[in-house]
Amino acid sequence: MSKLGQIGAKLHRGEVSYDFIGHRKLWFGISIALVVISLGGLFARGLALGIEFKGGVEYEAKVKVTDSTVQDFGDAVKATNAKDLGDPVVTTINDEKVRVQTKPLAQADIGTVRAAIAKEAGIPAEQVTSQQIGASWGQQIADKAILALIVFLVLVFGVIWVYFREAKASMAAIIALVHDVTITVGVYALIGFDVTPATVIGVLTILGYSLYDTVVVFDKVRENTRGITGSNRYTYSDATNLAVNQTVVRSINTTVTALLPVGAILVVGTVVLGTGPLKDLSLALFVGIAVGAYSSIFIAPSLLAVFKEREPGMQALNKRVTAKKAQLAAAAAAPVGVATVGAPAGAAARSDVQDTPRKADRATGAAPAPSSRPMKAAAAGRPQPTRKPRSKRGK
Incomplete structure (x- = not known):
């Protein structure tokens, strides 16, 4: 992957x-x-x-399209210096036709531009089609x-x-x-x-x-x-x-x-x-x-x-969701020795006290001291029997 x-x-x-x-x-x-x-x-x-939205004049002529067709026809139309000509838009259609679009022109300038296009294409002016597109x-x-x-x-x-x-x-x-x-x-x-x-x-x-x-x-x-x-x-x-x-x-x-x-x-x-x-x-x-x-x-x-x-x-x-996130954050930030819910008071303190000698023994390398098993709550207050030494048992 x-x-x-x-x-x-x-x-x-x-x-x-x-x-x-x-x-x-x-x-x-x-x-x-x-x-x-x-x-x-x-x-x-x-x-x-474009001419389709603001109006203008569109010319089309048949010509063998080459790499310089767009540039050549653009220069030929600009050379007429027609009034309000602007920057003509020259495009090619397939490889056999050229299209020239200009801004709206006077009637005399329309013929001048047509003649320039025909001269550049090498065809009679009558073979260059033109149409005026109105602003409406x-x-x-x-x-x-x-x-x-x-x-x-x-x-x-x-x-x-x-x-x-x-x-x-x-x-x-x-x-x-x-x-x-x-x-x-x-x-x-x-x-x-x-x-x-x-x-x-x-x-x-x-x-x-x-x-x-x-x-x-x-x-x-x-x-x-x-x-x-x-x-x-x-x-x-x-x-x-x-x-x-x-x-x-x-x-x-x-x-x-x-x-x-x-x-x-x-x-x-x-x-x-x-x-x-x-x-x-x-x-x-x-x-x-x-x-x-x-x-x-x-x-x-x-x-x-x-x-x-x-x-x-x-x-x-x-x-x-905010309350739950706050609760989880508080639980994660709580210390390990904190008493849990339902534990008798002082249980955490006793746990710390009992762990202290063991930590000291590990630090000094001495043998750990024997620890007494915790007494059940039911047995607290009753006398506990003492075990006899092995040598005196059965006597």
Whole structure:
């Protein structure tokens, strides 16, 4: 078994553990800081909306795609110096077509850009297709994306409530999902990547991934807390912390396994291709998977524990567990010579007195002195017969 597997087995058996729930204030503080930074970047810089959301002009032309196609067509379009051109987005479709997207242009500039693209592709201008995408159509896409997100969250809340029969579990999961979305969108705002329909798909995908990981942890929590109010061994936070420790290795393994291919796609889409749906999709997936794994381990279980600890039954359980721990601590700290319950007064003192000569004998090396056997309580007060010497017996 590998070292990580051995650690996972010890975590599952409870032999070693980390107090995730006990350090929840630290994790909450980190999450609040990340959310504040994300919101600050979102309001300060805003999102770089793609042509599908803010409108623009899209060109397509057939061309033999090479390694320099994206760079060549981008430079050709910029050389037109069209008004409000901005930074054109050039992508390739398979190996036989190129797509160029620009901001909204005047009618005369649309023809100029088309001619530049046709010249670079070596085809007549009539074979370069173009279409204008209005801002109203982009607004409809944005509204539908927001509506899809709201419907998703509502359905998630209901499904978790029905599955766990616990509204507090749904609340914790939804807060964790909103946390993941906010940080992912904030990263997009800070980096400046274009927000496209591929980005929306990536965000919805990471919501499902984060939810899956959270449900696995919650299921283990439910298993550990079944009938917990009838005992006084663990509090709800203790049982929740055990559940997180039992599933943390699995969460790490699945997260790393998912991040490796997504990271490779992100590098290819950013460094090799430069722009396109791969870059937009992979960034949302990479950030969302990492943040979703963090929230499913550190945020969602801690929120659930905080919500449940407010219940009267759990507060009474906490008092019983605390009292039992205090009793066990006092018993462990008690000295060995203390008399036990029901022993006659002074028994401990007599025991110490009787042990003193024996300790002295062991220290000096002398033979131990004979010790008399303790007299039974019923025989105390009765005269005890004396044994005759062996030489006088029978006489």
